[in-house]
Amino acid sequence: MSNSAPPTRYNRRRALLLAGLGLITATAGAAGLAWTATHAADTAATSQDASTPGPSESLAEPAVLQSSDGVLDVTLTAVADTGQVGGRAATTLRYNGALPGPTLRVRPGDRLRVTLVNQLTDPTNLHVHGLQVSPQGNGDNPFVMIEPGQSFPYEYSIPADHPAGTFWYHPHHHGRAADQVFAGLYGAIVIDDPDPITVAADRVLLISDMTLDPAGTVAGVTAMQRRQGREGELVLVDGQRLPRLTSGPGRRERWRLINACTSRYLRLRLDGQELTLLGIDLPAAAPDRVSEVLLTPGNRADLLVTTRAGVSTLTAVPVDRGVGMMAGSGMGMGGPSNRPSDTPLALATLEVQGPDAAESRPIPGSRSVRDLRAAKVSQTRTVTLAMTMGMGPGAFTLDGRPFDPARTDQTVGAGDVEEWTFTNTSAMDHPLHLHVWPMQLIATNGVATPEVTWRDVVNVPAGGRTTVRIAFDRHTGRSMYHCHILDHEDLGMMAVLEVT
Numbered sequence: 140m141s142n143s144a145p146p147t148r149y150n151r152r153r154a155l156l157l158a159g160l161g162l163i164t165a166t167a168g169a170a171g172l173a174w175t176a177t178h179a180a181d182t183a184a185t186s187q188d189a190s191t192p193g194p195s196e197s198l199a200e201p202a203v204l205q206s207s208d209g210v211l212d213v214t215l216t217a218v219a220d221t222g223q224v225g226g227r228a229a230t231t232l233r234y235n236g237a238l239p240g241p242t243l244r245v246r247p248g249d250r251l252r253v254t255l256v257n258q259l260t261d262p263t264n265l266h267v268h269g270l271q272v273s274p275q276g277n278g279d280n281p282f283v284m285i286e287p288g289q290s291f292p293y294e295y296s297i298p299a300d301h302p303a304g305t306f307w308y309h310p311h312h313h314g315r316a317a318d319q320v321f322a323g324l325y326g327a328i329v330i331d332d333p334d335p336i337t338v339a340a341d342r343v344l345l346i347s348d349m350t351l352d353p354a355g356t357v358a359g360v361t362a363m364q365r366r367q368g369r370e371g372e373l374v375l376v377d378g379q380r381l382p383r384l385t386s387g388p389g390r391r392e393r394w395r396l397i398n399a400c401t402s403r404y405l406r407l408r409l410d411g412q413e414l415t416l417l418g419i420d421l422p423a424a425a426p427d428r429v430s431e432v433l434l435t436p437g438n439r440a441d442l443l444v445t446t447r448a449g450v451s452t453l454t455a456v457p458v459d460r461g462v463g464m465m466a467g468s469g470m471g472m473g474g475p476s477n478r479p480s481d482t483p484l485a486l487a488t489l490e491v492q493g494p495d496a497a498e499s500r501p502i503p504g505s506r507s508v509r510d511l512r513a514a515k516v517s518q519t520r521t522v523t524l525a526m527t528m529g530m531g532p533g534a535f536t537l538d539g540r541p542f543d544p545a546r547t548d549q550t551v552g553a554g555d556v557e558e559w560t561f562t563n564t565s566a567m568d569h570p571l572h573l574h575v576w577p578m579q580l581i582a583t584n585g586v587a588t589p590e591v592t593w594r595d596v597v598n599v600p601a602g603g604r605t606t607v608r609i610a611f612d613r614h615t616g617r618s619m620y621h622c623h624i625l626d627h628e629d630l631g632m633m634a635v636l637e638v639t
Contacts (some may be wrong), residue, residue: 198382202241218258225380229355231323238378242327248299248520266311275616278571303332305395317625322357325399339390347399362530368402368624388448389496398434404625405434405460413445421593425505435570436598437623439561453487511608517555526565548634563599574618578607
């Protein structure tokens with residue numbers, strides 16, 4: 140499951156990048172005048188070199204709010220608040236004063252009601268990422284905007300046949316999404332399986348990143364960092380730096396990993412432990428023994444961890460998504476960039492000791508998963524992802540146009556199955572997210588995906604293409620598809636889809 144780029148991919152990226160360097164060099168000085176924030180210092184406090192993880196505190200998972208009698212009724216208050224982050228007092232954005240927000244646990248067929256109260260100084264809203272619920276009215280409606288001091292009553296009807304799994308919630312206000320997620324607004328949603336897997340522990344692990352300035356507030360971001368997609372100096376698990384998990388040998392645990400980073404790709408390893416992947420975003424057709432898992436921003440992984448005695452480190456291995464070449468090409472001149480580190484990052488430690496509990500129950504086998512490869516395709520479409528030479532809003536486009544909420548970019552018939560090919564003309568990978576309707580991955584760069592693979596975020600490689608099939612059933616209405624590097628979404632790489 141490695142995502143390291145072969146030489147041919149590197150050369151393609153380089154060609155795409157160098158083709159525009161003349162324009163980039165000409166505009167770099169002017170772009171420097173637009174930089175209004177500084178990159179945080181304090182690297183000693185934020186070092187997470189995997190070779191020396193250092194001391195850690197016990198993992199404290201988010202509070203859990205569980206549905207009862209088919210309903211979960213909660214209030215989420217978005218507020219700036221102060222608490223401990225990375226061993227120091229920090230003022231971040233939080234839901235209900237917590238980082239992350241509470242985990243919302245529901246069942247298929249439940250009704251989820253969320254009153255979102257905005258105590259921020261900017262507008263905000265809420266997106267229930269991955270849930271297959273209506274985008275209309277008070278549902279997963281990305282066009283709702285909640286002004287400071289106001290509230291909004293969201294209500295989601297979870298279909299009775301909704302896939303069980305791990306999902307999440309975060310703001311989706313255009314132009315503010317990256318800032319608000321980077322500053323701490325995110326939380327998990329779990330849809331429980333009617334026939335759950337018996338495990339010794341069921342852990343929700345939200346991985347996020349942020350940068351704090353010397354005053355303990357969330358650092359500002361430069362124009363270049365937005366263009367690259369910012370990556371924070373602190374990488375957190377459930378809001379903690381390098382937390383410690385403990386277990387006994389021979390136990391089977393379920394780890395629900397969520398990539399809540401604004402831009403960072405996560406190639407995760409837990410060497411020394413036995414890992415079985417149950418699915419990324421949505422349940423897979425069959426469990427798969429793995430040594431690592433790649434999560435683009437927005438992806439989730441459902442893992443069974445069968446524990447072995449010893450100390451293991453959950454590590455994020457470097458991923459080439461094209462940013463390193465931008466930072467090394469002169470595009471970062473005139474101000475700080477956030478070129479990704481070539482050093483693996485330690486995220487958490489797992490200490491396994493004590494008597495062996497030898498788990499004897501078998502891992503669940505194959506399950507029936509919908510396959511659209513033999514379905515009748517009503518229409519094929521190509522969507523082009525591109526980057527212009529600019530630095531501001533509109534610098535990133537879909538089909539040559541920046542986002543306009545008043546414009547409908549694609550109109551689809553309810554119940555149709557369509558095949559979409561996302562073509563990336565830029566020198567950077569882009570994770571493409573479609574709200575409401577999941578996507579079956581068909582091919583990447585023309586190479587067919589052999590197994591049935593469902594995602595709600597698919598990676599579109601630099602200079603490459605990704606083909607998916609989508610069944611536009613269950614719901615109608617207007618929603619969005621966009622790059623889940625949230626800075627790119629805010630800079631225009633988003634479009635409107637309407638199912639009628």
